[in-house]
Amino acid sequence: MQKNLVIVESPAKAKTIEKFLGKDFKVLSSYGHIRDLKKKSFSIDIDKDFAPTYEIPADKKDVVKNLQQEAGKADMIWLASDEDREGEAIAWHLYEVLNLNPEHTKRIVFHEITKNAILKAIDNPREIDMNLVNAQQARRVLDRIVGFELSPVLWKKVRPALSAGRVQSVAVRLIVEREREVNAFESEASYRVIAIFLVSDKDGKPVEMKAELNRRIKTKEEAQQFLESCKNAAYTIDNIAVKPTKKSPAAPFTTSTLQQEAARKLGFTVAQTMMLAQKLYEAGLITYMRTDSVNLSEYAIADCKKTITGMMGEKYVQVRHFTTKTKGAQEAHEAIRPTYIENETVSAGAQEKRLYDLIWKRTIASQMADAELEKTTATIAISNNGDYFTAVGEVITFDGFLRIYKESYDEDSEQEDESRLLPPLSKGQQLETKGITATERFTQRPPRYTEASLVRKLEELGIGRPSTYAPTISTIQQREYVVKGEKTGEERPYNVLTLRDGKVSHNVQTEIVGAEKSKLLPTDTGIVVNDFLTEYFPHILNYNFTANIEKEFDEIADGDIQWNTIMQKFYTQFHPAVEATLALKSERKVGERILGQHPKTGETVSVKIGRFGPMVQIGDADAEEKPRFARLNKELSMETITLEQALELFKLPRTLGDFEDNVVTIGAGRFGPYVRHEDKYYSMPKGVDPMEITLDEAIALILEKREAEKQKFIKEFAEDPEMFIMNGRYGPYISYQKKNYKIPQNVVPQDLNLETCFNIIKLQQEKAESAPKKRKAPAKKK
């Protein structure tokens, strides 16, 4: 018989806490929310004050059953979910679902997982805060209303199975609008002038020193004139200014900053980072990885201090308390940090280690002294005009936190590395130039979003939570609103004018601009859906919508207003807009664009989003002749496609000729262009033009695929034609009667005989039957 049952959200946390509390306490986990609005139905009764209908999701049934049993055995139940809106709601749902007795139930909260903090929490229990719970219900109900009313509008007006929501639709909007900015951007040229002076270093050896002109020059002619004017000029050091500066370390990691730095420094995707962090957390190596707090526990700060002192000495320590500036942060946890600061490295997988290293350094650096620098600026006067050059040098006089960690930045800055010392100079010193160059430079267009920079932007706007950043990015890609892609750069020529040995020369160089990798690009569907939503639902798509509604949720939490009142206010404004938009005549015509008339038949040629994505249509639905369709290929976009390009698409499928007495045709399908022969399909490799491919090339593709097919079979058995040992994506496996079975790790696939194969199959079938039923993947439509 357990005296006490403590329920927390995460099982890893439960394990740790159990150790602190001793044998009178059992600690279990709720695995997050245990109850939610019904999955399939709207589940909100608008007429009854927005009463929600909750259910226990299938995958939580076992958890709840177990909690019920254990709660029945305990004298006292301690609801210890997180101290934020969602955590309070979890506590309340537990209270309701487990049918707890108020006299045997207590609500406790703690911000750090230390023995002291937990014992203190136990000593200071409170009641469930219904105002906070209602703020969560309001948040939940609002999101359901927005998502389940807007999505069907899209199914009707644009294309089935699309989705819209408070968070994802704004994320798409950011990407669409950035793309428009990029396309509308016109770069401006100007000339950057750099002089190389010859001076002596401290040992008297000649060295070169770079200095930049105080202004940029607009045109080539002016640059030419300027260089000409420098021919006979003398250069004198006019002033030397030495200024000490400081740099301070960044705050410890939150989910968002960890995702950004791991992307920049380690090249991880947002999802990868979270998966690795989860593993580190489960292994007890770091604190919780879904947090918006930059706070470190006193205990962690003390450990940092000790570790830094031990490694580098006391002068490297500077205790700092960071505060969160993020909109809407709820700070239920600490910042992300190593559980044991003294562990500089941990034993884990290679990728986990790299992430741990990053977290360790960032945490340690956050408690270290400022770096001290000395910046020297030398001003160099030009004798025959009013302009001047400046040479800048920067030296680190005390490295401080930079010894451990330097934050990275996204913007590929044009600034050159300034961390160098200037040679000794004196005021009034005359300088010789080796040459002066004026290089044409262009203003840079805004950068497209990466996964990580999108997360940063969303966080800045207060949209989404640490637990949803990664899923949101995956959703907008799954819906095909956004793709992660590359943009190949373009060559751009630029002028370089050089003054050297009393002569001005001119040459043209080229650079690649606009090349980008792994950036988020909007698709046609994304653009059409975004434009539609922004036009008809500007309120929801407004970047400040979440921040504004959060203020109202706060009022609910403070008990200043009823949650259903807020819902009523929102709904009376929102719902009519939904009705009005549904009543618009045009069905599935959103984003349609007429390209022109077919040159032979005079039929209308148009582009729009069809059931399966962007397509070209020739003819009209109500005409006698049925319309014809063709899907847009990857290189084309609805916004820019021309009539000629559209008609080109209808030249497929085309017949190339015969091979082995069967016809070979070329077509374009869902996955790109293909060769078809004898009811088999062969994908065409990238870069091959389906309009240009010859019969011989197509036959080569067929033969190549046949060869690859053969390689797939490692072993066949004469005794049983249904048994194969195959080579697959995840290594060798057994295939029997069209079903696949794993080969145990210690077995060499080549050595398997029929009997051992059957044994392996039998074993796995038994295992599958005893295991809980596998959830079926959603049925795919044929």
Next chain:
DNA sequence: CAGTGAGCGAGCTTCCGCTTGACTT
């Protein structure tokens, strides 16, 4: 994995936030 789609039309799709599994062909 594959060439679809304008209407006899069933029934389906969808949100955001909390949490981890089970297991890949």
